[in-house]
Amino acid sequence: MTSLLLIKQTKARTYLGGETLLKVLRLIFLILIVTLGGYMLLNPNFDLMPYLLYLLGVFSFVLGLIELKKDRKSFGGYVNISASAFIIFVAILLQYY
Numbered sequence: 001m002t003s004l005l006l007i008k009q010t011k012a013r014t015y016l017g018g019e020t021l022l023k024v025l026r027l028i029f030l031i032l033i034v035t036l037g038g039y040m041l042l043n044p045n046f047d048l049m050p051y052l053l054y055l056l057g058v059f060s061f062v063l064g065l066i067e068l069k070k071d072r073k074s075f076g077g078y079v080n081i082s083a084s085a086f087i088i089f090v091a092i093l094l095q096y097y
Contacts, residue, residue: 022066029059053091060084 033055040048064080 019066019069022062022069025062026059026066029055029062033059050091050095053087053094057084057087057091060087 033052036048036052036055040046040052060080061084064077064084067074067077067080
């Protein structure tokens with residue numbers, strides 16, 4: 001009975017765990033960024049630039065979380081998270097000015 005419970009807990013951690021979910025989010029944001037960037041490259045309409053910067057900021061935040069989740073001793077995760085905060089700040093400034 002305890003081994004069955006352990007298997008269920010392991011599967012729940014695998015499906016709902018941060019690593020897989022973060023990788024899926026990384027892929028989704030990557031597709032959105034490439035699509036929006038390609039659209040802006042083909043059509044000289046830069047009204048969508050703040051939205052692209054929001055997506056880049058969130059993408060950088062997810063990359064930072066992935067680095068921190070790997071439990072590395074480097075500062076890469078912290079650099080990505082701080083860079084994402086700056087990118088989102090600039091996107092907010094661009095949207096309202």
